[in-house]
Amino acid sequence: MQEYKVESFNLDHTKVVAPYIRVADRKEWQGVTVTKFDIRFTQPNKEFLDPAAIHSLEHLLAEELRHQVDNIIDLSPMGCRTGFYLTVFGKHDPEWAEHTLRKALEEALLSREIPAKNETQCGNAALHNLEGARKAIKEFIAHSRTKLLDPFGNGS
Ligand SMILES: [Zn+2]
Incomplete structure (x- = not known):
């Protein structure tokens, strides 16, 4: 494979076993360290989150993660709809x-509404699916910590 600047372009997506969490990148700049996680919900090229469900999950998680910790820079859905970058x-x-995400997802599951689901605060307020987001959360957190921390499925 050609070597790219984007870390995930160099990841062999046929070798990972979703769901999982792995470090995609870590950068140090002027004494500040930033870590980027690849949080994969579904198996690449096999299964995809519904566009409305991943959008709702983004809203829920973006808010809940910030309730858990104060060092969040960004949570973004992957364009391929198989997960998020945190x-x-x-x-x-x-x-x-894993610890932070699990707590945020458990809290998100208690939410009966999608935060900022309106035309003032969101760019596509009609594209939401709370039930789809809840289903994706339940499936993700049903997996053990050991499983989620094993992106290539060699362990456990
Ligand atoms: Zn939105």
Whole structure:
């Protein structure tokens, strides 16, 4: 494969076993460390989150993660709709991300409404699916910590 600047373009997507959490990138700049996680909900090229469900999950998670910790820079859905990138301040490991994400997802599951689901606060307020988001959350958190921390499915 040709070598790219984007870390995930160099990842062999046929070798990963979703769901999983892994460090996609870590950068240090002027003494500040930033960690970017690859949070994969569905198996690449096999299964995809529904566009409305991933959008609702983004809203829920973007808010809940910030209730858990104060070092979130960004949470973005992947264009392929198989998961999210989570970027945070600090040198964090997947164990930290799993713990933080699980708590945020458990809280999101208690939510009966999608935050900022309106035309003032969202760019596509009609494209939402709370039930789809809840289903994706339940499927993700049903997996053990050991499983989620094993992106290539060699362990456990
Ligand atoms: Zn939105």
